[in-house]
Amino acid sequence: MKTLETLQLEGNKIVDEKGDAWATWRGDLNLLGQHGLGDLPASRVILWTGWSGDEPFERHPLTWGPASLDQFRKAIDAASRAAAETGTTLLLRPHARHVLADPQRCLSFFRERADSDRVGLVLDTASMLEASMVEKVEDHLERAVDALAEHAAAVWLSDVQTSDTLDALGEPELRRVAPGEGAMGEHLLGTVDRCVPADVPRIVG
Numbered sequence: 001m002k003t004l005e006t007l008q009l010e011g012n013k014i015v016d017e018k019g020d021a022w023a024t025w026r027g028d029l030n031l032l033g034q035h036g037l038g039d040l041p042a043s044r045v046i047l048w049t050g051w052s053g054d055e056p057f058e059r060h061p062l063t064w065g066p067a068s069l070d071q072f073r074k075a076i077d078a079a080s081r082a083a084a085e086t087g088t089t090l091l092l093r094p095h096a097r098h099v100l101a102d103p104q105r106c107l108s109f110f111r112e113r114a115d116s117d118r119v120g121l122v123l124d125t126a127s128m129l130e131a132s133m134v135e136k137v138e139d140h141l142e143r144a145v146d147a148l149a150e151h152a153a154a155v156w157l158s159d160v161q162t163s164d165t166l167d168a169l170g171e172p173e174l175r176r177v178a179p180g181e182g183a184m185g186e187h188l189l190g191t192v193d194r195c196v197p198a199d200v201p202r203i204v205g
Helices: 066-086 103-112 131-151 186-195
Strands: 006-010 013-015 021-026 043-048 088-093 119-123 152-157 159-166 172-177 202-204
Touching: 006 021, 066 088, 088 152, 103 131, 119 131, 131 152, 131 159, 131 172, 131 186, 152 186
Parallel strands: 006 202, 021 043, 043 088, 088 119, 119 152, 152 202
Antiparallel strands: 006 013, 013 021, 159 172
16 A cells, blocks of 8 residues: 655745655746746746736736736746756646636646646645635535546645635635645545545645
8 A cells, every 4th residue: 555645845845754855835936927937946846827916816807818828828838848957847736816726727727738747736625715615615625636636746735714804805715724624624635535646745734
C-alpha cells in the first residue's frame, strides 16, 4: 500500500516531512498582469491562475471573459517555455475569482494541455467555493474532485467557514480553516482519499 505524502506550507515554501522543499508558492504573481515570471527556481512553482482588477480576490467580470482566458493561455505558453529551460514544473491553483474558476474551466484547460509535462494542477476545492455554494458544498466538492482528480499533481487541503464580514455584494466572505473543521467537514478527506491516488501529495497550510 502506498503511503500518503503530506506536505506543509512554511512561508512561501512547500516542504516535505524532512523539511526539504517540494515546491515554491508564489501567490503574489498575477499571470494576467505579469511580464514574465522572473527567475524560476528548479523543481516546482505553484501559482494562482490570474485576475483582473487591483485586488486578487475581488469579483471582476473581465477575469472570466474570453480576452482574459486568451491572455492567460499566452502567459502559460511563455511561462512554459521558460520553465522548460530551467526544468521547472508550473502548478496552477484555481480560485473562484480567477481565470480558472471552476471544475469545468479547469477540465477544459488541462485537456487542451494533455501533452504538456510542464504545467500541472493543484486541486484546491476550498478555493473554488463561494459563500452561495456552501449550502450544497458536498455536491460541489464531489463534482470538483471527480472531474479533476486524474489531473492533480497535488491536492491543497483546507476547509472554509462563512464569516461575519460581507463582501461588496453583501455576501459573507469565506475564511480558511483546517481540513475537516469547516463546511466540508469529514467529506473533504473522505472524498479526496476515495478519488485521488495515494501517491499524489497532500498540501496542508
